[in-house]
Structures are given as structure tokens and as C-alpha cells.
Amino acid sequence: MRIYPWLKEKELAKLNCLIPVHNPQDGGNYTELWFNTGEKYLAKNRVKTVIQYIASYLGVDIDQESAAWAAEARRHALPLVLAPNFTLVPVQVRRPPFRDAGGTGYVVRQKIISWEKVEKGEFRTCLILAGDQKLFCLLKPASLLMRLAEADKVTQLSQEIFNRLSGAT
Numbered sequence: 472m473r474i475y476p477w478l479k480e481k482e483l484a485k486l487n488c489l490i491p492v493h494n495p496q497d498g499g500n501y502t503e504l505w506f507n508t509g510e511k512y513l514a515k516n517r518v519k520t521v522i523q524y525i526a527s528y529l530g531v532d533i534d535q536e537s538a539a540w541a542a543e544a545r546r547h548a549l550p551l552v553l554a555p556n557f558t559l560v561p562v563q564v565r566r567p568p569f570r571d572a573g574g575t576g577y578v579v580r581q582k583i584i585s586w587e588k589v590e591k592g593e594f595r596t597c598l599i600l601a602g603d604q605k606l607f608c609l610l611k612p613a614s615l616l617m618r619l620a621e622a623d624k625v626t627q628l629s630q631e632i633f634n635r636l637s638g639a640t
Contacts, residue, residue, distance in 0.1 A: 477504055477512050478528050487600040488578040489559070491518050493568050500572055507582060507602035518573060522551065522559065529553050548575075550622035552629040556581050560622040563609040566593065578606065580622040588612050 476482070485506040492503045492513070502521045504512045514521050526533045531553055551559040559577040567574045582601040589597045594607040596615045608615065 475512075475514065475524070477506075477514075478524060482506070483525065483528075483557075486579055487582045487602065487604055488576055488606060489518050489521055490564055490576040490606070491567075491573045493572055505600070505604055505606075507600065507604070509602055509604070518575065518577065522577065526551075526553055529557075548618060550580065550618070550625050551577070552625055555630050555633045556626075558622050558626045558629075560618055562598070562606075562615070562618065564606065566609070574609070576606070580619070580626060583619070586612075586615060586619075 487505040487507050490503040492501050500517050502514045502518045548561045558580040560580050561575050563574050564576040565574045583598055585599045587597050595611045596608045598606040
């Protein structure tokens with residue numbers, strides 16, 4: 472795994488979201504990382520690969536279907552619990568420009584301040600993130616609320632498990 476300037480504990484603490492982007496010049500399918508400082512970083516890897524790098528750095532597996540909290544979760548568009556207060560919520564942020572381009576970004580649940588309903592082209596909702604950043608999503612309000620509730624549920628369950636394991640009940 473390569474060493475990236477954003478793959479450090481103090482930088483990951485500022486991470487708001489991971490957004491899939493397409494580079495028309497070279498046809499690359501890349502990931503834009505948004506930080507609550509307003510900075511953005513372009514990683515020349517797909518979103519899934521960037522999440523794998525983060526999970527590896529944190530020492531967790533992104534395949535969480537057998538995680539203790541996954542039994543309570545839906546099977547589609549699962550939130551990823553990477554640490555007790557670091558849950559990634561999948562949200563559709565674009566229509567893929569071509570097959571296998573990907574349209575799902577991941578937002579750190581703990582960095583979502585609020586959201587609002589919008590009607591802006593194909594976008595139906597807008598997330599307000601830490602640092603006053605706005606991320607427009609294709610999800611309808613009901614779908615977004617369901618994903619946020621799911622993320623809150625698995626985050627709470629994972630925190631309860633981590634607390635029991637550490638003896639701090």
C-alpha cells in the first residue's frame with residue numbers, strides 16, 4: 472500500500488466524505504476526499520480501494536457482513552463501521568458515466584450536521600457537512616433518512632460492543 476498524505480490519524484479525523492469522480496482527460500475513475508477544513512484531495516484510486524486503504528490503516532475489515540452489529544442491518548448499502556465514532560454511510564452522488572464507474576460516495580456519519588430536501592436537476596437531497604460543506608445526493612429524503620437511521624443503529628450497536636469489550640459499561 473502506498474503512503475498518502477491523508478492516510479494519517481490527524482487527517483482522517485477531519486475526513487467528511489469520499490466522492491467518486493471521473494477524469495475525462497485520462498478516463499480515470501478516482502476518489503475525491505473532502506475534509507472539514509475545506510481541503511479536497513484527489514486520490515487516483517476508486518472509492519472502494521480508498522476505503523480498503525483506510526480500513527487497513529485502522530486495522531479493520533471492510534467486509535462487515537459477519538460483524539456483530541450486521542445481524543441487525545439491512546443487506547443492501549450497508550454502512551461501514553471503521554471505528555467506534557467513524558461510520559461511513561453510502562450515498563448515491565452521481566449517475567455513473569459508464570458501466571463500472573460507480574456512483575456511490577461515502578459520508579462520515581459523525582460529520583453530517585443536517586440535510587435538506589432539494590430539487591436541483593437529478594439531486595433530491597443535500598447533506599450539510601462539518602466545515603459547512605454541501606454534498607448533493609440523488610437519494611430521495613425517505614431513502615436518505617433510512618440510511619442515516621441504519622448508520623446510527625449500527626454505530627450504537629458497535630459502540631455498545633466496544634464498551635463491553637473494554638469493560639466500560
